[in-house]
Amino acid sequence: MSRLPRFALLAAVGVVLAALPIYLESFWLQTGLFAMGAIVAAIGLTLLVGIAGQLSLGHAFFVAVGAYGYAFLAGQDVPDGPAGLGLAPPLALIGAVALAGIAGALFSPISGRVRGIYLGLASIGLVFLGQYILQNATGITGGYEGVAVEPFRLFGFSFSNTDPGDLTILGVPYGRLERLWYVGLVLVAAAVWYGRNLVRSRPGRALAAVRDGEIAAAVMGVDVVRYKAAAFTVSSMYAGLGGVLTALAFGRIVPESFGFLLSVDFLVMIVIGGAGSVGGAAAGAIFVTALPLILNRYSGSLPLLAEPGSGGLGASEFSRFLYGAAIVAVLLFARDGLAGLAHRARRSPEVKERLA
Amino acid sequence: MSRRLVGTLAVVLALTVAACGKGGDDDSDTAAGGVKTGPGATADTLTLGYLPDLSGVFAPNGKSMMEGAKLYWDAKNEGGGICGRKVELEVQDTGYDPQKAVAAYQQISGDVIGLGLVLGSSITAALLPSVEQDGMFLNFAGWTSDILPNENVAIAGTTYDIEAINAVDFLMREHGIKEGDTIGHLYFEGDYGENALKGSKYAADKHGLKIVEQKITPADTDMTGQVAAFRRAKVKAILFSAAPPQAASLAGIAASQKFDVPIVANGPGWTPQLLDTPAADALAANYYVVSSMAPLGLDADGVKKFLDAYQQTYPKGTPSSNGSLYAYAGAQIADAALTKACEAKNLTRQGVLDALHSLDALDTGGTVAGKLDFSDPSQPPSRLVYIAKVSKDAPGGLEPLGDAQTAADAEDYSF
Numbered sequence: 001m002s003r004l005p006r007f008a009l010l011a012a013v014g015v016v017l018a019a020l021p022i023y024l025e026s027f028w029l030q031t032g033l034f035a036m037g038a039i040v041a042a043i044g045l046t047l048l049v050g051i052a053g054q055l056s057l058g059h060a061f062f063v064a065v066g067a068y069g070y071a072f073l074a075g076q077d078v079p080d081g082p083a084g085l086g087l088a089p090p091l092a093l094i095g096a097v098a099l100a101g102i103a104g105a106l107f108s109p110i111s112g113r114v115r116g117i118y119l120g121l122a123s124i125g126l127v128f129l130g131q132y133i134l135q136n137a138t139g140i141t142g143g144y145e146g147v148a149v150e151p152f153r154l155f156g157f158s159f160s161n162t163d164p165g166d167l168t169i170l171g172v173p174y175g176r177l178e179r180l181w182y183v184g185l186v187l188v189a190a191a192v193w194y195g196r197n198l199v200r201s202r203p204g205r206a207l208a209a210v211r212d213g214e215i216a217a218a219v220m221g222v223d224v225v226r227y228k229a230a231a232f233t234v235s236s237m238y239a240g241l242g243g244v245l246t247a248l249a250f251g252r253i254v255p256e257s258f259g260f261l262l263s264v265d266f267l268v269m270i271v272i273g274g275a276g277s278v279g280g281a282a283a284g285a286i287f288v289t290a291l292p293l294i295l296n297r298y299s300g301s302l303p304l305l306a307e308p309g310s311g312g313l314g315a316s317e318f319s320r321f322l323y324g325a326a327i328v329a330v331l332l333f334a335r336d337g338l339a340g341l342a343h344r345a346r347r348s349p350e351v352k353e354r355l356a
Numbered sequence: 357m358s359r360r361l362v363g364t365l366a367v368v369l370a371l372t373v374a375a376c377g378k379g380g381d382d383d384s385d386t387a388a389g390g391v392k393t394g395p396g397a398t399a400d401t402l403t404l405g406y407l408p409d410l411s412g413v414f415a416p417n418g419k420s421m422m423e424g425a426k427l428y429w430d431a432k433n434e435g436g437g438i439c440g441r442k443v444e445l446e447v448q449d450t451g452y453d454p455q456k457a458v459a460a461y462q463q464i465s466g467d468v469i470g471l472g473l474v475l476g477s478s479i480t481a482a483l484l485p486s487v488e489q490d491g492m493f494l495n496f497a498g499w500t501s502d503i504l505p506n507e508n509v510a511i512a513g514t515t516y517d518i519e520a521i522n523a524v525d526f527l528m529r530e531h532g533i534k535e536g537d538t539i540g541h542l543y544f545e546g547d548y549g550e551n552a553l554k555g556s557k558y559a560a561d562k563h564g565l566k567i568v569e570q571k572i573t574p575a576d577t578d579m580t581g582q583v584a585a586f587r588r589a590k591v592k593a594i595l596f597s598a599a600p601p602q603a604a605s606l607a608g609i610a611a612s613q614k615f616d617v618p619i620v621a622n623g624p625g626w627t628p629q630l631l632d633t634p635a636a637d638a639l640a641a642n643y644y645v646v647s648s649m650a651p652l653g654l655d656a657d658g659v660k661k662f663l664d665a666y667q668q669t670y671p672k673g674t675p676s677s678n679g680s681l682y683a684y685a686g687a688q689i690a691d692a693a694l695t696k697a698c699e700a701k702n703l704t705r706q707g708v709l710d711a712l713h714s715l716d717a718l719d720t721g722g723t724v725a726g727k728l729d730f731s732d733p734s735q736p737p738s739r740l741v742y743i744a745k746v747s748k749d750a751p752g753g754l755e756p757l758g759d760a761q762t763a764a765d766a767e768d769y770s771f
Contacts, residue, residue, distance in 0.1 A: 027463035034455055135545055144546045146481045251485040254478035257454045293459040317411055
């Protein structure tokens with residue numbers, strides 16, 4: 001592929017994505033925003049697990065640090081409510097990502113020492129620690145009642161229903177979800193771009209070398225300990241950014257959203273997408289996040305599924321079955337996930353041509 | 357892929373925007389008969405959103421609630437509906453997952469006039485910004501006073517803290533607890549348990565009692581350690597703000613150690629299925645429930661009507677006070693608000709909220725203790741509770757002790 005058509009393709013995709021809020025109803029926008037938050041965080045995990053070879057089940061913790069960090073840094077200090085520093089939202093976003101990065105860096109001595117399944121188990125502890133803190137540090141997190149998330153603002157433009165109050169583009173009222181869509185697009189684009197570059201760059205190759213053999217990598221001159229710590233930190237920052245986006249999509253965050261199941265969901269995302277592939281993580285994130293929401297929506301019209309409230313196999317149970325089936329299928333037939341499938345599909349015509 | 361294609365795409369997009377871009381929310385208009393209507397209301401239907409948990413941790417309770425809600429609205433629709441309009445339910449499962457709940461809300465919010473039921477405090481907290489923005493009323497399936505004051509939220513009856521104050525009062529009146537005594541309080545981390553603890557601490561302060569706290573999570577089901585702690589502290593009674601599995605363990609272990617003290621639970625601490633457990637005898641001996649939802653053995657018109665209808669429709673089902681009966685009572689509240697809004701010829705969301713706050717003595721026929729007064733959003737609609745004792749013969753396993761009542765302390769308590 002030459003450079004120009006590739007650019008044209010990207011531009012076309014960009015135009016379509018940017019135009020979506022004009023057509024999509026709020027359900028789809030909300031689902032899309034959740035998926036975007038998951039994409040950013042899943043890219044972080046695929047870098048950590050797929051490239052650097054460190055298994056983490058604590059990803060939900062760092063997502064929570066980002067989400068609550070943003071809510072705290074940007075939040076207004078109201079009496080009888082959780083505390084807030086009232087920073088400008090862009091600053092709060094950077095601060096929240098930095099907080100998540102610091103949390104990751106603090107954990108990296110452990111991740112440098114333990115590996116494989118043991119690291120996975122050690123990182124589970126973080127999720128439960130996080131849940132305990134979220135429930136009990138009520139001065140900042142609001143406990144079980146959660147905390148309101150300050151809308152994102154840039155140069156006086158608020159990504160909420162106000163300021164300006166009635167923004168209409170092409171006859172479509174642009175409210176909170178429509179506006180946030182663009183924040184999400186920009187953050188996802190930045191995350192994908194940075195992630196792909198990181199994988200192909202010198203540090204990315206060094207990380208892969210560490211994954212494949214620490215001693216060999218050390219012999220080649222890679223500082224194993226430093227690279228492992230850096231991988232964990234970068235991955236946590238991705239998680240933090242995903243958390244900020246998720247928090248903005250929610251409008252109010254509660255501890256239940258950041259439990260152990262979320263960590264498992266992230267692992268499912270990167271396995272389905274193909275560990276180590278940035279695009280695969282994005283596809284996996286969309287699959288895992290949007291599937292239950294969409295199945296729930298259409299459960300009334302799908303013949304197999306029971307309407308909510310009428311008993312029988314519901315949409316949520318069904319989507320869990322589908323995940324299970326998808327994971328088994330991926331592990332059996334496509335160990336490199338959706339990314340591997342796409343890669344092979346792209347390759348095969350060329351290969352055939354050459355053979356012919 | 358070429359530049360031409362991009363150009364074509366752009367043109368196609370621009371054209372279709374004009375053709376099928378989504379419009380704004382349809383605003384209120386006045387239909388025939390002079391009744392103003394908004395989203396969720398037409399000339400012959402009213403649509404209520406229901407967001408129970410049907411697949412998560414509270415699924416059994418959520419399913420029971422949907423039975424109660426269907427029971428009420430089916431009967432209502434057979435009787436002609438609300439001012440000639442049939443009531444339709446838009447049910448979406450939340451799975452007790454805030455993310456699913458928010459998406460489900462976005463999906464139904466354009467089509468409903470209000471939310472007939474939302475199960476769970478954290479789910480409600482996650483939905484509140486949008487609910488307030490859309491000006492909907494929300495029937496909150498939970499009884500925590502932390503949600504107050506809120507213009508949009510209706511609670512059925514009183515809150516956990518007031519239940520706990522009444523529980524302490526009951527222990528002092530009927531079980532000889534007096535100043536200087538120690539009582540235990542076993543409670544869940546989170547809204548329910550901590551709200552109840554607020555009430556018990558308030559009452560204990562007032563009467564010079566000492567509270568021994570034991571905080572647990574829903575995952576803890578073996579109460580051996582807690583019973584030991586209560587024994588060491590020589591508690592004379594136990595307040596209980598957790599769920600049925602913990603109740604069975606607590607009562608069973610206490611009985612096996614001949615630790616014979618009364619246990620007084622909040623509403624969610626009871627389910628009739630507990631009588632099928634080995635702890636049934638221990639529970640029948642020492643277990644009491646304080647709740648604003650009626651015990652099913654109560655001799656009141658509303659409760660009898662509910663029980664008859666329930667047994668007819670679900671002959672194999674088990675009715676429960678804070679499941680099916682709650683949703684039935686919640687539907688009564690929604691019904692009253694909608695009926696009043698229709699009388700005022702204003703079936704918009706704001707009209708329904710105004711109608712809800714104009715209800716100052718709603719009689720549910722006994723399903724909820726006392727007459728409900730929704731005029732002040734900073735107060736629960738009632739401070740009355742029912743006190744009941746576990747009995748193997750009573751319907752729902754609870755035999756009421758007297759009528760709806762409240763303690764003087766509960767009257768003075770401020771949130």
